Amino acid sequence: MSVIQDPVNAGVTSGQQEPGGTNYINHSKGALSWLLTLDHKRIGLMYMVMVLAAFLLGGSFAVALRTLLFLRAAPDVAPMTPASQDLYNQFFTLHGAILVFMFIIPAVPAILGNMILPLMLGAKDVAFPRLNLLSWYCYMAGGGFFLYVLLSGGLDTGWTFYTPYSTSTNTSVAAATLGAFVLGFSSILTGLNFIATIHMLRPPGMGWFQMPLFLWALYATSVIQVLATPVLAITLLLLFAERVLHVGIFDPALGGDPVLFQHFFWFYSHPAVYIMILPAMGIISELMATFCRRQIFGYSFIAFSSIAIALLGFLVWGHHMYTTQSAMANAVFSLITFSVAIPSAIKVFNWLATMYKGSISLATPMLYSLAFIWLFTIGGLTGVFLGSLSLDIMAHDTTFVVAHFHSVMVGSMLTAFLGGMYYWWPKMFGKMYNETVAKVAWFLIFIGFNLTFFVLFVAGSQGMPRRYADFLPEFAIYHKISTVGSYVLAIGLFLVLYNWIHSLLAGRKAPQNPWGGNTLEWHTSSPPPHENFIEEPFVSEPYQMHAWDYDESIDGYVFNRARAEELEKQGHH
Amino acid sequence: MLAILAQADKTFFLPPARSTVAGLHDGLYNFVLWMSVIWLVLIAGLMVYFVIKYRRKSPNDKPVGPTHSTAIELGWTLPPLILVMVIFVWGFRGFLQMNQAPNGAYQVIVSASKWNWAFTYGRGEKDSVLHVPVDTPISLVLTSSDVIHSFYVPEFRIKRDVVPGRYNKTWFQATEIGEYNLFCAEYCGQQHSQMITKVVVESRDDFLAYLEERGKWWEGKSPVEVGQTVWNDNGCKQCHSVEDADGTGPKWNDVFGAERKFADGTTRIADEDYIRDSILNPGKNVVQGFDNVMPTSQGQIKDPEITGVIEYLKSISKNFDGQLLEPFPVTVPAEDGGTPGAQE
Numbered sequence: 001m002s003v004i005q006d007p008v009n010a011g012v013t014s015g016q017q018e019p020g021g022t023n024y025i026n027h028s029k030g031a032l033s034w035l036l037t038l039d040h041k042r043i044g045l046m047y048m049v050m051v052l053a054a055f056l057l058g059g060s061f062a063v064a065l066r067t068l069l070f071l072r073a074a075p076d077v078a079p080m081t082p083a084s085q086d087l088y089n090q091f092f093t094l095h096g097a098i099l100v101f102m103f104i105i106p107a108v109p110a111i112l113g114n115m116i117l118p119l120m121l122g123a124k125d126v127a128f129p130r131l132n133l134l135s136w137y138c139y140m141a142g143g144g145f146f147l148y149v150l151l152s153g154g155l156d157t158g159w160t161f162y163t164p165y166s167t168s169t170n171t172s173v174a175a176a177t178l179g180a181f182v183l184g185f186s187s188i189l190t191g192l193n194f195i196a197t198i199h200m201l202r203p204p205g206m207g208w209f210q211m212p213l214f215l216w217a218l219y220a221t222s223v224i225q226v227l228a229t230p231v232l233a234i235t236l237l238l239l240f241a242e243r244v245l246h247v248g249i250f251d252p253a254l255g256g257d258p259v260l261f262q263h264f265f266w267f268y269s270h271p272a273v274y275i276m277i278l279p280a281m282g283i284i285s286e287l288m289a290t291f292c293r294r295q296i297f298g299y300s301f302i303a304f305s306s307i308a309i310a311l312l313g314f315l316v317w318g319h320h321m322y323t324t325q326s327a328m329a330n331a332v333f334s335l336i337t338f339s340v341a342i343p344s345a346i347k348v349f350n351w352l353a354t355m356y357k358g359s360i361s362l363a364t365p366m367l368y369s370l371a372f373i374w375l376f377t378i379g380g381l382t383g384v385f386l387g388s389l390s391l392d393i394m395a396h397d398t399t400f401v402v403a404h405f406h407s408v409m410v411g412s413m414l415t416a417f418l419g420g421m422y423y424w425w426p427k428m429f430g431k432m433y434n435e436t437v438a439k440v441a442w443f444l445i446f447i448g449f450n451l452t453f454f455v456l457f458v459a460g461s462q463g464m465p466r467r468y469a470d471f472l473p474e475f476a477i478y479h480k481i482s483t484v485g486s487y488v489l490a491i492g493l494f495l496v497l498y499n500w501i502h503s504l505l506a507g508r509k510a511p512q513n514p515w516g517g518n519t520l521e522w523h524t525s526s527p528p529p530h531e532n533f534i535e536e537p538f539v540s541e542p543y544q545m546h547a548w549d550y551d552e553s554i555d556g557y558v559f560n561r562a563r564a565e566e567l568e569k570q571g572h573h
Numbered sequence: 574m575l576a577i578l579a580q581a582d583k584t585f586f587l588p589p590a591r592s593t594v595a596g597l598h599d600g601l602y603n604f605v606l607w608m609s610v611i612w613l614v615l616i617a618g619l620m621v622y623f624v625i626k627y628r629r630k631s632p633n634d635k636p637v638g639p640t641h642s643t644a645i646e647l648g649w650t651l652p653p654l655i656l657v658m659v660i661f662v663w664g665f666r667g668f669l670q671m672n673q674a675p676n677g678a679y680q681v682i683v684s685a686s687k688w689n690w691a692f693t694y695g696r697g698e699k700d701s702v703l704h705v706p707v708d709t710p711i712s713l714v715l716t717s718s719d720v721i722h723s724f725y726v727p728e729f730r731i732k733r734d735v736v737p738g739r740y741n742k743t744w745f746q747a748t749e750i751g752e753y754n755l756f757c758a759e760y761c762g763q764q765h766s767q768m769i770t771k772v773v774v775e776s777r778d779d780f781l782a783y784l785e786e787r788g789k790w791w792e793g794k795s796p797v798e799v800g801q802t803v804w805n806d807n808g809c810k811q812c813h814s815v816e817d818a819d820g821t822g823p824k825w826n827d828v829f830g831a832e833r834k835f836a837d838g839t840t841r842i843a844d845e846d847y848i849r850d851s852i853l854n855p856g857k858n859v860v861q862g863f864d865n866v867m868p869t870s871q872g873q874i875k876d877p878e879i880t881g882v883i884e885y886l887k888s889i890s891k892n893f894d895g896q897l898l899e900p901f902p903v904t905v906p907a908e909d910g911g912t913p914g915a916q917e
Contacts, residue, residue: 082821165720252738295640324734338657345653355623357638381609390667394730397758461586463727465758468766550632
């Protein structure tokens with residue numbers, strides 16, 4: 001087992017030579033060397049295994065529920081019974097709860113953030129390695145609760161746990177809320193760690209405005225995680241108290257107020273949407289710069305828009321309750337909701353401007369960022385429909401909303417996550433993947449996603465309510481197309497999994513820097529040594545990539561330090 | 574014919590507009606739709622154009638492009654800002670009209686329960702289908718007896734949550750005679766997707782005739798008929814089959830007179846009192862194997878209706894061999910040569 005002795009000074013590392021060129025993966029052996037590791041990269045890997053398992057599970061429920069809906073289009077085959085309705089309600093609930101709490105929220109910060117954040121800072125590790133390990137165990141414990149839910153009668157409340165339904169159903173609500181409660185701690189600990197690390201462990205020469213934009217995004221995300229997650233924890237504890245101890249808080253039969261629950265719940269869960277999307281935006285900024293091989297356009301606008309989104313994100317929770325609350329509250333929440341659209345739009349424009357006069361490579365990670373821009377634009381524009389009061393009254397709780405938030409939470413976040421995974425894959429594992437298979441999978445995912453959700457926008461506008469196990473005949477065609485789309489999407493995702501496993505087993509050895517990026521993780525070997533850097537990396541403008549020269553013999557880029565110093569001097573006039 | 578007319582102005586995205594506020598919604602919807610299409614085409618078009626024009630020629634390209642411009646940043650912030658503010662005001666004004674019922678609107682009480690709608694009119698008339706006169710503002714007071722539901726009629730472009738423990742309000746004015754779907758839009762458990770009924774929009778005269786008939790709807794019907802109608806109209810049939818199959822609730826046939834076994838192990842013979850209890854206080858005796866999910870019908874069902882349900886249950890039970898409550902025989906033996914009994 002390896003221990004970081006002095007994490008506070010870990011940022012200024014003289015590097016410690018590893019004998020025989022070992023890396024963090026083969027540095028030490030045995031199950032305990034993983035389960036008790038304090039190495040951020042190993043913790044990131046362990047997160048990766050578990051979070052991807054959760055993704056597989058939650059994704060399977062999605063395919064299962066789409067299949068049930070497809071069968072409903074042929075009622076002779078699958079007659080509607082109370083049992084089949086229960087099954088559907090369980091599927092959509094477990095799909096949402098598992099993917100929100102165990103995949104979308106942790107995916108980018110816990111996997112890629114853990115892996116890359118200290119490397120980008122040239123640091124040995126995060127500020128609090130033990131807390132980092134604890135956060136993984138919180139995740140495992142929370143996952144344990146969800147596993148218990150699966151085996152003990154399931155859950156049928158929807159991932160939102162709306163009262164008083166959630167206090168009256170006989171499914172495993174108590175276990176699920178405890179699970180989400182514990183998972184929240186995993187999220188809080190990661191956020192705390194990242195904030196401390198970014199404050200304390202930036203290397204000399206890297207001020208706030210020389211940080212890669214991924215770190216700005218992770219910083220903004222961490223602030224939300226630390227400030228908002230405790231509210232969810234309190235809400236879930238209150239719900240638990242009401243269910244188990246029959247204290248009247250939300251249930252009108254006990255003298256409570258069910259709308260209070262919605263306020264509490266969305267006070268966390270709307271900022272949580274930004275926990276999902278902000279780190280994804282950070283990835284896109286990195287990909288755009290590297291694959292356009294030029295300085296990003298509007299660095300400070302992108303950085304500040306992350307902070308603006310994080311702050312405004314706290315003030316819009318009421319837009320989930322237009323059909324419940326007073327007209328005055330609606331007006332205020334609608335106005336603030338529209339104001340969040342602006343920083344999001346600014347980001348998209350800056351990414352586009354970065355492509356202008358760039359040298360654009362269509363490597364797989366870049367394809368994902370292009371898909372991201374397409375789907376995020378759709379998600380953002382349909383958000384304009386929903387932010388508008390009179391339109392939301394009609395669209396609220398229809399499949400229009402389902403398609404909108406899937407465009408953002410899946411379309412955007414998932415494509416950014418996959419793009420980031422492909423981008424940093426060579427760094428994480430020291431192996432390349434098959435580019436052709438990766439592109440075919442990208443194509444299937446892109447087509448599948450658009451097919452699945454475009455028709456749901458139409459169905460929702462036509463009046464198809466969400467969370468319906470059954471539907472009127474006029475909606476059958478939309479559900480059929482959507483299900484076919486979800487199958488294409490699933491095939492694409494399995495192809496990604498196949499490609500990754502194939503890469504691990506038989507992938508070509510990756511060079512140190514296959515893409516020519518200049519953020520500090522590319523200044524160390526692939527995969528990095530146990531303590532990240534053998535010698536202190538050269539800190540310069542994060543997107544000054546012109547000191548890297550392509551070397552055909554290794555199919556990667558080689559750093560030219562003399563030119564880097566010269567460019568750095570020019571940069572500072 | 575009416576059905577064809579009702580379909581006439583359905584578009585690719587929107588169902589027919591059938592209320593006075595629907596136009597407000599559709600105008601803004603189409604504006605935002607076309608604005609979105611333009612932005613999407615612009616952004617995607619630029620993206621594709623740049624990918625082609627600035628494609629990588631060599632891995633050693635050293636492109637230099639602009640890195641910042643405050644003027645450009647402010648320039649492209651302004652149009653979306655103006656657009657969303659216009660949309661905000663437009664949407665808010667539409668919402669106020671959708672929210673505020675005009676004075677003198679005719680009021681209907683909407684009671685939602687798992688998984689049934691009930692509508693109560695001015696003189697206590699009740700139905701499971703909402704009947705309203707055309708071209709008349711209707712104000713709705715929404716209540717729920719269990720969990721949160723949501724009142725949603727796409728053709729009218731209105732939706733309002735139905736929250737237990739409080740009265741929510743909404744209103745609409747239908748513009749064309751016809752039948753429209755009324756959905757529950759807030760997830761409410763097992764049969765959420767079956768919680769669909771109709772809004773029947775009819776002429777003023779038809780509506781008055783309907784109220785007249787609903788007011789004393791059980792008059793002239795035998796108690797068994799009354800019970801069967803209650804079963805059909807009040808939502809009992811959602812959970813209680815009369816065809817020998819348990820659903821969410823126990824089946825109804827052969828219940829009367831049988832021994833009922835409860836979750837707590839006790840038993841009771843299903844007599845008249847038991848049936849009445851089960852309707853008004855359903856949590857008291859929960860039959861083994863079933864969940865306590867049935868809402869009470871207290872205040873929503875009248876005594877003649879309860880009597881009807883009891884007689885209906887008797888009529889479909891093999892465990893009952895007594896005499897059903899039926900109209901007095903029409904022909905009565907004459908006495909002392911006096912006038913015979915009731916003959917119509």
